[in-house]
Amino acid sequence: MRLLETVAGHARGAPAKQLARETGLALPTAYHLLRTLVYEGYLRREKGLFFLGDATERLSSSGAQQKRRSAMADTLAQWRDLIGVPMYYAMYQDGDIEIVCVSDSPETPAVEEWADFRETGHAHAIGQCLLSQLDEEARRDHLARYPAQAITPYTVRDNNALLRRLARMRRMEPVVERQEYALGTVCAAVPITAGTTVATVAMSLPIRQADRLLPAAHRLQAEIGRSLSALTLSISI
Template identity: 55%
Template sequence: MDGTDRGRTGGREPTLIVSVQRALRLLEAVGGQDRGATAKQLARQAGLPLGTTYHLLRTLTHEGYLQRLEGKFYVGESVDGIGRAGDRQAWQADLRTRIARLGEELGAAVYFAVYRDGEVRVVDVVAGPGRPAVAEWADFRATAHAHAVGLCLLSQLGEQERRDHLARHPPEGLTPATVTDRAAVLRRLAAVGPTRPVLERQEYQPGTVCAAVPITVGAVVATMALSLPLSQSARLPAAAERLRELVGAMTPSFVL
């Protein structure tokens, strides 16, 4: 930045950067004290004026990065959140790598989805040349009765939870093959085996067939699914079974 730039900002940007540097030095100082530290101790360790230290400590405590107990400062929950965000990014990268490998072996588009807070949530989709993903032309959350992902997730719920979901999202006809009778959908869900793939043929989108396998780890309700163009529908049962085998061989912790 040249002198003209500094004139326009009034010198404030460098001051903000210094404040951030000082705050980080304080966080590092607190993190190195298992038994907590007072403001005076932290000021000495970070090499900061005591008044500046008090100001930054109040701000960091207010934002949850630090907590104060009996005159000493400790690491707060917001710092843990930063670590969890990093863990989540690593988890997402690992998940995407796994899905990509599944897609390449199966020659299909592959999906990972969960049932959370009463809704179907597609977490990730990996497609490729010759294996296009299903376009979400109708909200996946409201059409669980019509696609393999939703049917597989609902099949893992209790009967009352299934009824509640269908009451909130009544079955609608999306294609000529869609089952729209609520009782028929409930019977279909009840008939799904606990580890068996769910197959769906052109119920959500004409020209596409799908399969999904359940993943249940603790309270997590999840599924891995695949889709194929109708021209490859003869491959669906074998591909679904292979998907079940591959997912079963994975470490279950990757869905947490």
């Protein structure tokens, strides 16, 4: 890592002897590490000088991605404690529903994923919220791959019925689902739109606390509104 940092400080490249001297490494050790870093793509060598390689860009991108993911997890934990419900962050990426982060606690446990969230988007608030943000063609494409089917007595039973429901949903309003994915559970999802990103933050509650769902969803919506500028930096995970 010291070698990488030192090379990064030389935009025009640096020879092995200079890098060894600046890092305090013995020259044979420096040569060995430099050869390894070149082989792995983290450095490249041109005319006896060492430069950063393509792999360092991937390393940097991965680190930035992890930082954004951590920031989102921290934000969800704050909202979980503030509102007293488990929180979920999900995105629609490459034609699929992806649950990116879940924040729960022993007092507020998350819903057990007993049926694949990706394949049952028609049945839960997360999926319905994400699908509602897509255009008609993208919705039909998704449902052609993951058709609607009843997984509880309350689930929408076919694609056309779901498409009609999605068409009636008001833009930026919370999406509510009651026992459509899991019996005994109600859920709400708040849409998040930033550029072309399709995302949502959702919550769940046991059916006995169903009266809390809409007030909690509106409070979450207000919190998202207050945090949107900072949140926008975290949602492209």
